[in-house]
Amino acid sequence: MNSNYLTNDTIAAIASGVTQSGIGIIRISGPEAVSVADKIFMTGGRKKISSFPTHTIHHGYIYENELTVKTDEVLVSLMKSPHSYTGEDTVEINCHGGIFLMQKILKLVTENGARLAEPGEFTKRAFLNGRMDLSEAEAVMDVIGSKNEFSLKNSMEQLNGRLAEKIEKLRNEILHETAFIESALDDPEHFDLTGYPEELREKTEGFISEISEMVKLSQNGRIKKDGIRTVILGKPNAGKSSLLNMLSGHESAIVTDIAGTTRDTIEESVMIGNMQLNLMDTAGIRETDDKVEKIGVDRAEKNAESADLILFVVDSSIPLDENDKRIMDMIKEKNTLIILNKSDLETVTDENEIRKKSGSDIPVIMLSAKNNEGMDELQNNLLSMFGDPDKKINDEVVVTNLRHLEELEQTKVSLEHVMESIDNGMEEDFFSIDLMSAYQHLGFIIGKEIDDDLVNEIFSKFCMGK
Numbered sequence: 019m020n021s022n023y024l025t026n027d028t029i030a031a032i033a034s035g036v037t038q039s040g041i042g043i044i045r046i047s048g049p050e051a052v053s054v055a056d057k058i059f060m061t062g063g064r065k066k067i068s069s070f071p072t073h074t075i076h077h078g079y080i081y082e083n084e085l086t087v088k089t090d091e092v093l094v095s096l097m098k099s100p101h102s103y104t105g106e107d108t109v110e111i112n113c114h115g116g117i118f119l120m121q122k123i124l125k126l127v128t129e130n131g132a133r134l135a136e137p138g139e140f141t142k143r144a145f146l147n148g149r150m151d152l153s154e155a156e157a158v159m160d161v162i163g164s165k166n167e168f169s170l171k172n173s174m175e176q177l178n179g180r181l182a183e184k185i186e187k188l189r190n191e192i193l194h195e196t197a198f199i200e201s202a203l204d205d206p207e208h209f210d211l212t213g214y215p216e217e218l219r220e221k222t223e224g225f226i227s228e229i230s231e232m233v234k235l236s237q238n239g240r241i242k243k244d245g246i247r248t249v250i251l252g253k254p255n256a257g258k259s260s261l262l263n264m265l266s267g268h269e270s271a272i273v274t275d276i277a278g279t280t281r282d283t284i285e286e287s288v289m290i291g292n293m294q295l296n297l298m299d300t301a302g303i304r305e306t307d308d309k310v311e312k313i314g315v316d317r318a319e320k321n322a323e324s325a326d327l328i329l330f331v332v333d334s335s336i337p338l339d340e341n342d343k344r345i346m347d348m349i350k351e352k353n354t355l356i357i358l359n360k361s362d363l364e365t366v367t368d369e370n371e372i373r374k375k376s377g378s379d380i381p382v383i384m385l386s387a388k389n390n391e392g393m394d395e396l397q398n399n400l401l402s403m404f405g406d407p408d409k410k411i412n413d414e415v416v417v418t419n420l421r422h423l424e425e426l427e428q429t430k431v432s433l434e435h436v437m438e439s440i441d442n443g444m445e446e447d448f449f450s451i452d453l454m455s456a457y458q459h460l461g462f463i464i465g466k467e468i469d470d471d472l473v474n475e476i477f478s479k480f481c482m483g484k
């Protein structure tokens with residue numbers, strides 16, 4: 019049935035999403051696609067789409083009133099059956115991305131022989147025409163159907179250009195400093211480096227904070243997309259598995275009063291409010307001679323290292339001990355929420371006590387995993403730690419690619435070296451080595467390595483200006 023399925027009618031829709039953007043795409047698919055386009059489009063040389071071969075793209079104008087009044091300047095691509103997304107004759111109009119304009123062009127298209135497509139109808143036709151199998155079609159449908167993903171992706175695309183812009187700007191600023199240092203070292207008579215280290219220190223601090231902000235946003239972006247990697251840590255019997263069960267709403271982990279019940283890691287994905295937590299229950303942390311338990315403890319520690327969030331479960335009904343201290347040392351640098359569990363029992367370890375011992379301002383909440391109490395407070399704390407995932411991140415530049423993120427982190431390390439060199443009163447050429455390394459790492463993000471010519475050009479400018 020697939021390969022000889024043919025639809026009689028021609029469908030059209032705004033394919034780019036109805037939001038204001040640089041470009042809007044109106045897709046027309048079906049046997050009349052070309053003739054519909056011919057009624058509303060001509061190139062500057064007054065040629066029609068039907069006069070061109072398949073898989074070509076043409077600059078021209080959308081007209082109304084029977085090709086008399088120009089509506090927009092566009093690029094139109096032609097993909098004839100069977101080699102198109104749907105397998106049918108397809109014409110795509112790339113117009114300016116104003117909402118009103120896209121709707122107006124779509125109206126012209128439908129007035130001239132196409133009908134409005136149903137949601138997902140292009141993909142449905144692609145499937146029915148044998149262009150993709152059902153799982154592929156479903157995957158496309160999922161992407162389209164999922165509102166958050168779609169809007170996220172959309173904004174990511176829009177932001178792509180802006181990330182490069184931001185990186186390029188940072189790179190130029192860094193290069194400027196290097197050029198100045200090199201020029202001054204080459205030509206000390208005309209360039210004075212007195213007071214320069216302080217000036218550079220301030221600028222470098224600015225670069226670092228800009229990069230840190232990008233790294234943070236990137237983590238938020240990933241968390242919004244994939245969920246918060248959450249590891250539940252605590253000594254044996256603190257109530258970790260009970261917490262997992264409470265959060266997931268079912269008995270996924272075994273709970274007993276025997277210390278060392280959990281040995282393997284147990285994973286559950288739960289929604290708390292509108293945040294997705296990818297929870298991992300782990301073996302209680304303690305010194306042990308039991309071979310299996312020891313492996314479990316090692317795993318727990320290893321997983322904690324890469325977590326976005328650690329839920330450190332403390333048994334509030336007994337005093338803190340060595341095992342709690344061991345965990346506190348482990349999580350010093352981590353994003354942690356301390357959970358004083360067993361609030362239904364008499365409190366022995368309270369918030370003050372734990373703050374005193376952990377010596378930090380890590381948020382602490384009281385909770386009873388057994389009685390299912392304390393969810394609201396947990397949710398509020400998570401909200402303030404991770405922000406509201408429903409909030410759009412439109413105006414920010416978000417790095418989503420892991421490699422990019424790594425380069426940003428490398429850039430930060432190099433810039434921190436610059437700070438160290440300044441603080442240690444090192445020679446200026448040390449600054450420029452690390453500045454250039456930062457410059458290079460940023461370049462890797464946008465696919466640019468150090469361009470010797472550019473460096474030379476800038477150096478020569480400095481020297482000419484003396």
Ligand SMILES: Nc1nc2c(ncn2[C@@H]2O[C@H](COP(=O)(O)OP(=O)(O)OP(=O)(O)O)[C@@H](O)[C@H]2O)c(=O)[nH]1
Binds near residue numbers: 253260303388
């Ligand atoms: N009273 C009270 N008891 C609790 C609470 N949470 C857990 N418990 C009890 O504490 C004991 C240990 O609970 P688990 O959830 O198995 O503790 P765990 O941290 O997973 O322990 P391990 O897997 O051995 O590391 C069980 O007897 C639970 O019923 C609580 O909020 N209140």
Ligand SMILES: [Mg+2]
Binds near residue numbers: 259280
């Ligand atoms: Mg357990």
